[in-house]
Amino acid sequence: MNILAIGAHPDDIEHNCGGTLAKYAKLGHKVFTATATNGNIGSATLPMEEIAAIRKEEARRAAALIGAEYICLDYDDEMFFEDKAARYAFIDLVRYCKADVILTHSPEDYNPDHELTSKIISDIPVMIPIEKIKTKNPAYDKIPVIVYFEPAHGLGFIPTEYVDITDTIETKIAMLSEHKSQALWMQDNYKGTYDDGDFFEEARAISRYRGIQCGVKYAEGFRMANDAFRVVPYRVLP
Secondary structure (H helix, E strand, C coil): CEEEEEECCCCHHHHHHHHHHHHHHHCCCEEEEEEEECCCCCCCCCCHHHHHHHHHHHHHHHHHCCCCEEEEEEECCCCCCCCHHHHHHHHHHHHHHCCCEEEECCCCCCCHHHHHHHHHHHHCHHHCCCCCCCCCCCCCCCCCEEEEECCHHHCCCCCCEEEECCCCHHHHHHHHHCCHHHHHHHHHHCCCCCCCCHHHHHHHHHHHHHHHHHCCCCEEEEEECCHHHCCCHHHHCC
16 A cells, blocks of 8 residues: 655654554555645754754655655645645645555644644545546545544544554654754753653653553554544554
């Protein structure tokens, strides 16, 4: 299958579904990672253009750890809004990847970029095969399955599907560890609440919590976007 994980910002994907993506890759599926924005406000000291370049490179290196291809739609961080061009950009991205399954943010999240990314992805599946909607990449005969990963800290999110990532937890942490600039940003932006290890340890702690819920050591939790497209979970998530 072709698997697309799209987040709003660099590091969102690795934090929330990196272990699952690593499992998909190990099973031989083609994995794409994408971000709507370039993360260009993610530094307290660096110019926006410079930090955007750094964060895109970090995302590229994280994807490379599992042989995935990274794509950035390059919208400004926290200044991402929906219009016709944005909808076309998302449709074209999905068509480029020929995605069978898309993993993205939950519709209810703390960040507007997260929620808008989720909304657009949730709105467009039925448009993917329509030839009259013209994009650079052609329509293909598939309506992708949409799967939501959990919001930051898992607050208010009750998974309906779990993926055992016990064998890929270290890969998940390695992917996340490529995002060194985000760890620094968390320290600068939330002084007194984060230290060097918290950004990465949080991902391990949440994975352990989800593992406890489903009877394994480490897991990631998900919800299906729409029961109309529901399939047997084991055929959607490894």
